[in-house]
Amino acid sequence: MKKRSFMLLSFMLALSLFLSACGGFQKNNESAGEKGNKAADVPQELHVNIKTEPFSLNPGLANDSVSANVLYQTFEGLTRIKDGKPQLAMAESYEVSKDLKTYTFKLRDAKWSNGDPVTAQDFEYAWKWALDPKNQSQYAYQLYYVKNGQAFNEGKAKAEDVGVKAIDEKTLQVTLENPTPYFLELTAFYTYFPVNSKIAQKNPKWYANAGPDYTSNGPFKMTSWEHNNKIVLEKNENYWDAKNVKLTKIDMVMVNDNNTELSMFNNGELDWAGMPTGQLPTDSLPQLKKEGKLHIQPIASVYMFKFNTEKAPLNNVNIRKALAYAIDRKAIVENVTKGEQIPAMAVVPPTMFPENKKGYFKDNDVKKAKEYLQKGLQELGLKDVKDLPPITLSYNTDDAHAKIAQAVQDMWKKNLGIEVKLENAEWAVYIEKLHSGDYQIGRMGWSGDFNDPINFLELFRDKEGGNNDTNWENPKYKQLLIDSQKETDPEKRKELLKQAEAILMDEMPIAPVYFYTNTWVQKDNLKGVEVSGLGDVQFKWAYFE
Amino acid sequence: MSNLSGHILNKTAVKGEEGIWVFSAHIPSFPVKEHLQENGGAGNLLRYISKRLLYMLMSLFLIVTATFFLMRAAPGGPFSSEKQVPPEIEKNLNEYYGLDRPWYIQYVDYLVSVAKWDFGPSFKYKGQTVNDLINEGFPVSFFLGMESLFIAISVGILLGIIAALNHNKWQDYGAMVFAVLGISVPSFIMASVLQYFLAIKLGWFPVARWESLQHTVLPALALAATPTAFIARLTRSSMLEVLSNDYIRTAKAKGLSRRQITVKHAIRNAILPVVTYLGPLSAQILTGSFVIEKIFGIPGLGSHFVTSITNRDYTTIMGVTVFYSILLLLSVLLVDIAYGFIDPRIKLAGGKKGE
Numbered sequence: 001m002k003k004r005s006f007m008l009l010s011f012m013l014a015l016s017l018f019l020s021a022c023g024g025f026q027k028n029n030e031s032a033g034e035k036g037n038k039a040a041d042v043p044q045e046l047h048v049n050i051k052t053e054p055f056s057l058n059p060g061l062a063n064d065s066v067s068a069n070v071l072y073q074t075f076e077g078l079t080r081i082k083d084g085k086p087q088l089a090m091a092e093s094y095e096v097s098k099d100l101k102t103y104t105f106k107l108r109d110a111k112w113s114n115g116d117p118v119t120a121q122d123f124e125y126a127w128k129w130a131l132d133p134k135n136q137s138q139y140a141y142q143l144y145y146v147k148n149g150q151a152f153n154e155g156k157a158k159a160e161d162v163g164v165k166a167i168d169e170k171t172l173q174v175t176l177e178n179p180t181p182y183f184l185e186l187t188a189f190y191t192y193f194p195v196n197s198k199i200a201q202k203n204p205k206w207y208a209n210a211g212p213d214y215t216s217n218g219p220f221k222m223t224s225w226e227h228n229n230k231i232v233l234e235k236n237e238n239y240w241d242a243k244n245v246k247l248t249k250i251d252m253v254m255v256n257d258n259n260t261e262l263s264m265f266n267n268g269e270l271d272w273a274g275m276p277t278g279q280l281p282t283d284s285l286p287q288l289k290k291e292g293k294l295h296i297q298p299i300a301s302v303y304m305f306k307f308n309t310e311k312a313p314l315n316n317v318n319i320r321k322a323l324a325y326a327i328d329r330k331a332i333v334e335n336v337t338k339g340e341q342i343p344a345m346a347v348v349p350p351t352m353f354p355e356n357k358k359g360y361f362k363d364n365d366v367k368k369a370k371e372y373l374q375k376g377l378q379e380l381g382l383k384d385v386k387d388l389p390p391i392t393l394s395y396n397t398d399d400a401h402a403k404i405a406q407a408v409q410d411m412w413k414k415n416l417g418i419e420v421k422l423e424n425a426e427w428a429v430y431i432e433k434l435h436s437g438d439y440q441i442g443r444m445g446w447s448g449d450f451n452d453p454i455n456f457l458e459l460f461r462d463k464e465g466g467n468n469d470t471n472w473e474n475p476k477y478k479q480l481l482i483d484s485q486k487e488t489d490p491e492k493r494k495e496l497l498k499q500a501e502a503i504l505m506d507e508m509p510i511a512p513v514y515f516y517t518n519t520w521v522q523k524d525n526l527k528g529v530e531v532s533g534l535g536d537v538q539f540k541w542a543y544f545e
Numbered sequence: 546m547s548n549l550s551g552h553i554l555n556k557t558a559v560k561g562e563e564g565i566w567v568f569s570a571h572i573p574s575f576p577v578k579e580h581l582q583e584n585g586g587a588g589n590l591l592r593y594i595s596k597r598l599l600y601m602l603m604s605l606f607l608i609v610t611a612t613f614f615l616m617r618a619a620p621g622g623p624f625s626s627e628k629q630v631p632p633e634i635e636k637n638l639n640e641y642y643g644l645d646r647p648w649y650i651q652y653v654d655y656l657v658s659v660a661k662w663d664f665g666p667s668f669k670y671k672g673q674t675v676n677d678l679i680n681e682g683f684p685v686s687f688f689l690g691m692e693s694l695f696i697a698i699s700v701g702i703l704l705g706i707i708a709a710l711n712h713n714k715w716q717d718y719g720a721m722v723f724a725v726l727g728i729s730v731p732s733f734i735m736a737s738v739l740q741y742f743l744a745i746k747l748g749w750f751p752v753a754r755w756e757s758l759q760h761t762v763l764p765a766l767a768l769a770a771t772p773t774a775f776i777a778r779l780t781r782s783s784m785l786e787v788l789s790n791d792y793i794r795t796a797k798a799k800g801l802s803r804r805q806i807t808v809k810h811a812i813r814n815a816i817l818p819v820v821t822y823l824g825p826l827s828a829q830i831l832t833g834s835f836v837i838e839k840i841f842g843i844p845g846l847g848s849h850f851v852t853s854i855t856n857r858d859y860t861t862i863m864g865v866t867v868f869y870s871i872l873l874l875l876s877v878l879l880v881d882i883a884y885g886f887i888d889p890r891i892k893l894a895g896g897k898k899g900e
Binding site (some may be wrong): 056134136137138141205207209260264432433435446467 | 619620621622624625626627628629630631633634637638641669670671672673677678681682737740741744745748751752753754755839840841842844848855856857
């Protein structure tokens with residue numbers, strides 16, 4: 001008996017230990033956005049969900065949307081995107097040389113969150129740090145536009161050769177590899193953000209945690225970072241435009257479950273649920289739409305099927321066209337994805353080319369598709385659809401992709417009589433197969449890093465390298481893209497890019513399916529949140545009414 | 546699963562021991578008793594433990610080796626992405642993480658770092674090491690796990706005893722309906738139901754997250770549901786068996802009160818299968834449940850266990866696997882030792898005095 005009471009006692013002891021350990025939890029009874037409060041005393045505190053731990057909150061290392069949506073609140077580049085256009089931010093003014101290759105930025109009097117001045121050296125340091133091969137930045141290539149950026153990153157040039165130079169404290173000179181018409185878009189991108197060089201040189205791990213060494217130059221500063229749990233941002237009083245920042249605090253929680261996110265919103269624990277930081281459950285979309293709560297905004301991303309143009313029968317352009325024309329995109333968008341996505345009959349999203357809402361061909365054009373099929377069969381010397389070599393459609397394992405693939409399989413069977421096998425693999429396996437050309441038809445989502453059509457067209461410029469995957473190449477297409485880099489007149493440049501896109505849509509190495517949209521719900525009294533066409537969010541101007 | 550354990554519900558007395566084996570089929574466990582009996586030779590507790598520790602080291606070595614090679618055999622790598630990293634950058638990355646070296650060097654490096662308990666940097670979270678992930682995640686999972694274990698053990702045993710004492714009465718049926726529900730309703734559904742009623746409709750608890758003690762209640766309940774049901778059924782069946790034994794009849798004949806019989810004679814023997822079940826259960830529960838942690842947004846270890854594999858986060862996969870294995874092996878050992886205390890008939894070591 002003694003033994004048992006001993007065990008009981010030790011168990012109780014252990015339990016009381018745990019219970020007392022939890023005294024360490026801070027009490028948190030404030031519920032988000034208390035109701036009934038009138039204008040003046042509405043707490044300016046925002047609660048959002050960012051789903052997962054960010055990869056890194058060092059702008060030079062970040063390569064994911066979670067990190068981006070934190071960094072856009074805490075840091076600021078030379079420019080900042082508002083209403084889809086770059087505005088001057090850290091830069092007060094800039095000059096461009098005639099050949100569009102040299103930019104000279106004058107910085108404004110801005111401070112880091114600890115009071116240090118933001119200097120041109122901070123930019124030079126940050127860019128070179130990201131390009132330095134020993135820092136293993138996976139997004140270093142975003143800086144390849146800068147002269148010798150790529151060479152330095154590949155160990156073929158020295159840091160001094162890189163085309164970014166602090167002339168003095170407040171003057172930054174940037175030399176580019178080629179004329180880059182969208183360079184001011186790029187300077188708003190996070191890889192181009194500055195880093196407090198004074199601190200970073202002393203403490204190379206400054207970005208691992210919140211604390212006195214984590215300084216930032218944006219509207220908010222990070223005051224707490226509980227890994228895998230929560231990030232707290234507070235207003236940065238040292239920000240140059242602090243008078244226009246109304247939120248005092250942003251709680252960013254990490255809950256990686258769409259249903260829970262919506263429940264938390266319904267329960268007042270979040271002020272925002274859904275994209276771009278989180279996601280709503282697909283099944284809830286029709287209901288939310290009916291209740292008029294759903295916000296929908298198109299973004300610069302396209303869902304497509306890539307054709308491996310070296311595998312029969314997809315090496316035949318008419319077969320590819322037949323398949324692409326025989327997809328009923330409207331049905332997919334209305335019945336499967338349900339988020340008012342835009343059927344894509346082009347590759348550059350309408351946020352960049354508004355006329356692409358219509359596209360280059362008709363959606364679900366079965367008649368044309370059958371014609372192309374006949375032509376293709378003739379070219380291949382086949383009599384009947386049944387003689388076609390077997391085709392497999394691959395996708396990475398996911399409910400939504402599976403449903404789309406099944407719908408398309410059905411459409412091809414019904415419209416063309418082509419039987420397609422489906423095959424899925426887990427993401428890392430799938431992407432490996434796609435990159436190595438071990439597939440016939442494969443799904444892919446592609447989004448722009450910055451607001452320029454080149455993001456989508458460049459993908460198919462070179463057969464080798466990059467992320468083409470289709471093995472398709474066209475010299476005329478390539479030349480048009482090269483010419484577009486040198487064209488200084490925006491209208492003419494757009495013309496060149498449109499010609500290139502027309503070639504792409506005529507040769508069909510891919511079948512675009514739809515352009516993505518962002519869907520979310522938000523508190524009615526929350527205003528001024530800036531969701532860009534790229535799907536980033538900025539809370540700089542946000543406030544509660 | 547429910548088919549197998551349906552066995553135990555069967556009114557024809559199922560031997561406690563069979564119960565153990567039924568469970569052993571789906572819970573990784575040592576054939577505990579056999580192990581103990583093998584050890585019947587001369588020796589003492591200390592010797593027994595050191596021998597077991599040696600076995601543990603060997604198992605651990607095998608686990609590390611198997612994980613290492615399986616992991617490397619899987620296609621894709623930690624830097625696979627739709628936006629391919631330029632080859633030069635990938636080369637730098639591989640050099641930094643030592644992925645460019647031949648596999649045997651990597652393997653030896655790996656064994657050394659496991660021995661030093663330094664798993665290296667995470668691929669997925671820059672600036673954090675795998676040790677950081679474990680040190681931050683495990684206390685959370687552990688706390689939640691203890692809370693659910695406490696619920697599961699106390700409620701489960703209580704229900705099981707009530708059911709057994711009221712065999713074939715409404716209490717019995719009530720408890721067993723509850724148990725069937727607990728086993729057959731998956732935890733993610735249980736979690737959503739709890740969230741909907743207790744958080745959204747009644748507003749007693751927050752929907753999710755890990756901030757205060759209040760936040761821990763719903764996930765602990767959701768996590769405890771299945772083990773509670775298991776324990777209830779185990780306790781019931783072994784109680785029924787024990788209650789039909791001769792010595793209970795003797796005790797009754799002696800005129801002992803029902804209370805005394807239950808507490809002093811029956812429970813102590815009936816609890817053995819539950820203790821067996823506790824070993825693997827606690828390892829499983831303490832390292833965190835991926836599903837529960839995901840639904841409630843809890844920063845525990847369970848989510849790393851799953852996401853590290855999809856991310857091909859090699860160092861995290863290894864670190865978490867080794868950590869989990871050690872916990873599992875240790876808890877099985879602890880259970881075996883606990884046997885000796887609960888049932889003196891089982892001798893861990895020390896001659897043939899045992900049964």
